């Protein structure tokens with residue numbers, strides 16, 4: 001489907017996990033992040049913050065009357081270690097703090113080393129910790145997996161183990177979301193026959209970047225897939241660009257904070 005730049009920006013806003021995962025984050029910077037989620041153009045699907053800010057972000061979104069904005073957080077992040085108990089404990093704490101969505105890093109180094117079981121166990125156990133009502137998004141770190149076969153394998157393992165979404169990247173490595181990796185992941189979702197969503201994260205900075213992922217998702221999964229239930233962007237530097245386009249201004253330079 002062809003969309004105008006404004007239509008693309010509006011859709012990207014609705015599908016965004018507005019993210020701040022910086023060591024320098026403070027309660028004030030998270031308040032600012034939540035405040036930026038409120039705009040005349042609508043709100044993102046979620047804000048994504050470190051676990052220690054989940055409770056604070058939830059309170060801020062309530063104070064700002066943003067009932068539709070989910071609180072997402074990260075576990076096993078960004079290392080993607082293979083310690084299942086640790087990942088589960090972090091996930092349980094995040095759920096206990098009130099997270100609506102948990103983005104857990106898949107043990108990708110273990111998979112590269114040939115261990116397929118630990119990835120399955122980690123995802124299945126973290127999904128159990130999430131229960132029915134908390135979404136589990138599994139970050140594959142595709143830029144480190146590199147090979148198409150490994151990306152496809154990680155996708156299959158995560159989906160079979162119960163991932164609600166598979167997500168490309170942490171945003172913390174050299175290569176993050178790419179259309180090539182997205183295509184492999186979307187095809188794995190399609191071929192699984194399961195209801196699993198897709199999240200492109202890391203380096204998505206403009207509506208034009210977003211449009212590339214929309215096209216791929218529509219081609220492989222159909223137009224209905226572009227809903228917050230099944231498609232997200234994780235982005236820390238996309239919001240200002242979308243707001244500028246929606247306001248009819250010259251787009252803010254790519255990568256402007258939020």
Ligand SMILES: O=C[C@H](O)COP(=O)(O)O
Nearest residue numbers: 170171202203234235236
């Ligand atoms: O999960 C989201 C990523 O951390 C965001 O990456 P980014 O800072 O490149 O937008």
